[in-house]
Amino acid sequence: MRRWVIGGALLLGCGIGGANAACVDDATLAAYLKDFDSGTPTRAMGAGGSVEDARCIQDLLVGELTGELGPVIGYKAGLTSAAAQERFGVDEPVLGTLLEKMMLPSGATVPASFGARPLFEADLLLVVGDAGINEAKTPEEVLAHLSSVRPFIELPDLMLAEGEPLDGATITAMNVGARMGVVGDDIPVDDAMLDTLKTMTVTVTDADGTVLAEAKGESVLGNPLNSALWLMEKGLTFEPGQVISVGSIGPLLPPAKAKGTATVTYKGLPGDPAVTVHFE
Numbered sequence: 001m002r003r004w005v006i007g008g009a010l011l012l013g014c015g016i017g018g019a020n021a022a023c024v025d026d027a028t029l030a031a032y033l034k035d036f037d038s039g040t041p042t043r044a045m046g047a048g049g050s051v052e053d054a055r056c057i058q059d060l061l062v063g064e065l066t067g068e069l070g071p072v073i074g075y076k077a078g079l080t081s082a083a084a085q086e087r088f089g090v091d092e093p094v095l096g097t098l099l100e101k102m103m104l105p106s107g108a109t110v111p112a113s114f115g116a117r118p119l120f121e122a123d124l125l126l127v128v129g130d131a132g133i134n135e136a137k138t139p140e141e142v143l144a145h146l147s148s149v150r151p152f153i154e155l156p157d158l159m160l161a162e163g164e165p166l167d168g169a170t171i172t173a174m175n176v177g178a179r180m181g182v183v184g185d186d187i188p189v190d191d192a193m194l195d196t197l198k199t200m201t202v203t204v205t206d207a208d209g210t211v212l213a214e215a216k217g218e219s220v221l222g223n224p225l226n227s228a229l230w231l232m233e234k235g236l237t238f239e240p241g242q243v244i245s246v247g248s249i250g251p252l253l254p255p256a257k258a259k260g261t262a263t264v265t266y267k268g269l270p271g272d273p274a275v276t277v278h279f280e
Helices: 026-038 051-069 082-088 131-135 139-144 168-173 193-199 225-233
Strands: 004-006 009-011 019-021 072-078 094-099 103-105 121-128 146-155 180-183 201-205 211-216 243-245 261-267 274-279
Touching: 026 051, 051 094, 051 168, 072 225, 094 168, 094 243, 121 201, 121 225, 131 139, 131 225, 139 146, 139 193, 139 225, 146 243, 146 261, 146 274, 180 274, 225 243
Parallel strands: 072 243, 103 180
Antiparallel strands: 004 009, 072 094, 121 146, 121 243, 146 180, 201 211, 201 261, 261 274
């Protein structure tokens, strides 16, 4: 059994007296961490609470996960499409935190049941070139401070058991389902990429080459670069080398749909790059 240390006490999957913060008690966080480790559907944290409480819970959760999954390497915007926001009853995106060991190379093989409620989705990483991005006010200015973009299939885990509330607060509290993802090669940015990121066609195919989903880059807040602006509006500050997951470019899909392999292709980006994940 993995052991977690919460509030200075050694956790062995049992509740611990005292609270980490007013936003969540130790026993609730301990139970979530135990279920995260085992891939077991769990109870929602932050239900009925404020966005501030949900962010507080996420910070505590991420603080515990860094021991196993490494340091923070960036952030993610979730629910960035109108369809996703409608599905989960929110009127803006949600933000999460990415850790070093969540990232796997393109072509990696993962269990089809890699989490409690495993899913996959087409995404894209923006790689921060310099701290000047924190002064950006437009997509053009964001682009000027990126070093590259990288194809990305996110492998989120919605975690919550049947009947648990799945909304902006509970999704934020669970770190927007961040568990892992596969990453393609760096693609250097240039001025033309401002329009390319908006007009590119992102296609998800299964092992047989059957198209499972297809969407334009503009489905993400009008332009994927706007995800960085939204995250900064919420108070995040980026450091050189950090990555920004722009959010779903198309629907969330269950691993079974991939028939063993999912490939995402970015038609319009230089070389029409692709990224692949294998499920077993």
